[in-house]
Each structure stands twice: as C-alpha cells, then as structure tokens.
Amino acid sequence: MHDIQAKLLLSVQRALLGAVSSRLRAVTCRWEGVGITLRFVFDGEPADLDFEDAGIVAAEVAADFPAPWTVDEDIARLDYPDDLRPGALALWAFRRKESAMTGNPR
Template identity: 45%
Template sequence: MPTPAPAIDHRFLLLSLQRALLGAVHPQLRQACVEADTAALHLRLLFEYDGAPDEEAREAASIAAAEVLADLQGPWTLDEEHRAAPLPQRLTGLAHIGYRRWEGG
C-alpha cells in the first residue's frame, strides 16, 4: 500500500518561491504564483510578464522554479508556465501569489 503524500502548507510554498526569486526578479516579471496538488505530487508555477518574456527573464524564472521543486521531498512533477500579460491586461494567477510587481495607481 503506497504511503500518502505529506500535506504541503501553502506558507512553505510561498516562502520557497520567494526565496528562489531573491535576486532573480526580472523587470518584465509582473507576477509569480504557485500551487500544489499533494495527492498527485504535482507542482504548478505561473510566471506572468509585461509582454513576451525575453530569454533572460524566462531563464531566471525557470531557475527559481527548479529551486522550489528541489525544496519538495519525493518524486514531484513540475508544470512551469510563462505567460505574456502586458499592461493593462489583468493577471490571472494561481492559488498562491508569491510575487506581484508594484504597478502604481
């Protein structure tokens, strides 16, 4: 009988994402979000950018995603999405917002 996956506290996910983003937030990044399906051991990360992200922006976010995945124990899978959301387009997000750029107003 398989052992059930341990529950992941959303605060752990947020702190992990925020730590991973330290020094890696690209000026194009508007928002970074995370959510986890503990039953399926599946992690989702969404990065939303002001326009199409350039290679440097995507790489910085991908490295952060890998660091968050490394913080989890077990055979987790990762769904990492990079989405263009140019201003003034609304951000969509996931369950937990780990970073949101201040945009005035």
C-alpha cells in the first residue's frame, strides 16, 4: 500500500511541473483497486488551458501506471475562501498557499 501511495504522489507531483496555473487551488488523488482518480480544484471558472493541462497531467500519471491501471480526472470549481477539505480525495499532491488573514490567495 505505501509503495503505491508514494509512487502515485511522486507521479502526480512530477506531472504537475509546469502545469500549475494561478487558478489551481489543489490536486488530490486516490486509488481503488487498479483505478486512479485525480481531482483538480480551481478558483474561478477553469479555462480551456486548465482542462488541457489536467488531461496532460492525467496522461503522464497513466504512463507511470500501465494497464490494467486506469486514470480519470475530476475537475471542480471551488472559489476561495471555500474550504477545500470536504470534497478532497485521500491524498494531497498539491495545495496552493492561501492566506486567511488577508482574504487573498498568495
């Protein structure tokens, strides 16, 4: 279990390099059986490029987990300062720094 968890987190974090826009608040992930789900949470309406980047990240993760593994992405909008935790998947791969004191993302 820990081997899969570590491999998944490292795979997602590597795939996110160069794919994080200022609108991306968080990326969480999980696996069940041989199915992997990636959840991308955006602040504001995701742009076409955000959808494209999420697909590329999912494809790069899929390359690290060959068949019979499958990778699905879930893209959600959750505007700051709404709490990210209720819809989060089990593993956190990325979380944007947000300052509650100023009310602005940092």
